[in-house]
Amino acid sequence: MADINIRRVEKSYGDTRVVHGVDLDIRDGEFVVILGPSGCGKSTLLRMIAGLEAISGGEIAIGGRVVNDLEPRQRGCAMVFQNYALYPHMSVAENIGYALKIAGIGKAERRARVQSVATAIGLEDYLDRRPGQLSGGQRQRVAMGRAMIREPKVFLFDEPLSNLDAKLRVQMRLEIRHLHQRLAATSVFVTHDQIEAMTLADRMVVMNQGNIEQVGAPSDVYDRPASTFVASFIGSPPMNLLPGRMTESGQHVELADGQHVPIPTALAQGRAGRPVTLGIRPEDIRHGPAAGGSGLTAKFDFLEELGMGRLFHGTLGGQDIIMHATDKTPPVFGTAVDIAFDPSRLHLFDVETGKRLAGESGRADKEQWSGYRATA
């Protein structure tokens, strides 16, 4: 058993706090991705789990045992580093087997285990090479092999893919996923790349400025972002965030230029007359007039062709917006055109705290949107 329990963990360097009392429970065998912009404390948190950084406050337990005062080697974690961190003077076999050598495991057994790990990572023909003679992807595999050989309770990944080119990154992502399926070891993966996070994670943890913003399954985090930070950080292009005010009736949000966006009554919830931030993902905006004739119009300036759709860039209520259109409506630029928001996919956030108020009640509503579009 190797669940990881993080209790009110803090990290300070002198007077600067970089991690502010984080709570997180990672279940045995789970693949958790910690995502956040650089400097949000995600790597620091990972390094505290590994034992490479001292914990300033709170406690971390691995497999039920508090590890605050344990040396890295006593914690049963293996780590894969961003820059591979291979020993340049050792061959691939020596690199992979070094941990076993330190553990005092005999030569014969060492060779057998190195061999089996090398086969698993597809490097059995490279065992005598030095890291300097390998490509980036191969080096990263060696680094993974070095982590695997110890059969650790916990795998820690510190942005392991960010030094690889785009194609290799996708390939290594799949390999990591495979590896996890085979070994089923608890894994914590730190990245700033949301695609990596979405594709790899059983659960993802979004961090910002030393705090956890949201923890959840990737689709949950995408569909129900807990704050404007998560909303704008996850998704590419990010969610459109429009400042507005709930009308007295509670049925519309009035945007800065006076346009009204109809909202489901469930969202109003006593916010009548109060300022709110309205969120809508680019793919939840469509061309064409809304069914209720609410007549939202936006002005578009240019588009980006993606092949699988087109990104229209323009303004609405004085705010830049992006619409991801999959229909083939001929583009009109410079004048106001009709657009419609999927009412079931609206998000409302508190203006001051940025916290989610309500909205987007789930995937089932998607059908409603299809029907809605049919009437448009």
Next chain:
Amino acid sequence: MIERARGLNIATQIILGAGLLTLLVPLYLTFVAATQTLPEVNRVPPTFLPGTHLFDNLAEAWVRSNFGQKFVNTMILATGVVVGKITVAAITAFGIVFFQHRFRMLIFWLIFITLMLPLEVRIVPTYSVAANALSPFQQILDVVGLTWLLEALTGMRVALEWNLLNSYTGLILPLVATATGTFLYRQFFMTIPDELVEAAQMDGAGPLRFLWEVLIPLSRTNIAALATIMFVYSWNQYLWPLLIITDPNYGVVAVELGQLVPDSNTTGGGIPHWNLAMAGTLIVMVPPVLVVIFMQRWFVRGLINTDK
């Protein structure tokens, strides 16, 4: 330099040639003098063509100075100093770079400052310590009053003594500490990425293991560079051996070479045997030259620090 000016090219070549000549002329004169007989070497005007007595002079200088024993002594001195310097510098730099403690900058600067206090400057106190290596401890005991206390209690007087004069230990120890070497190692250690240190930690390597199995193999070129410089340095030691060695059995080559140089002490004001002195010089020059030639490839790489 990328310059296509022909004139400039010629000028630089001339300067280069002049520099080479300046370096080679003294060597040539040494060689010429070593090949001549006593009358030839003292003739006025001097001849600048080699004579035919090179091997006679070499043999004469070797025997007269008892270089056999001196070479062994100097080899012991140089090896001891080189090994000592490499070890001490590596461990010191390791402590300064890889351990977070409050005084590490202070310690680093203290070591660095000793660069300004070479042996020549502190030779008198060093001599007095070498005469009795335990005298500092004796003084501490005296000042604290322990000597007095023990004498009063037991009637025995504590007198610590460890004489290092006329010994290999005395020759080697004062030369072992090296700020230059520590600095060289430190600069190299600082280029080691943090992740490598952490990877070793995750693999379970303790500090000493990391030093021995990762850092030392990685700093091979540095070690070669340091060893080369320090070998030449210790081979040429003159002042310190001159001071503490009075027993000719412990004599070193540089001092012995000094004895060959004609002055009123050695020849009693007679005819100066420059040919023998120069032959001796040629002999003494051989080991450092060989070391530099053999270590050159490593040496250059270690100094420019590209092999990582």
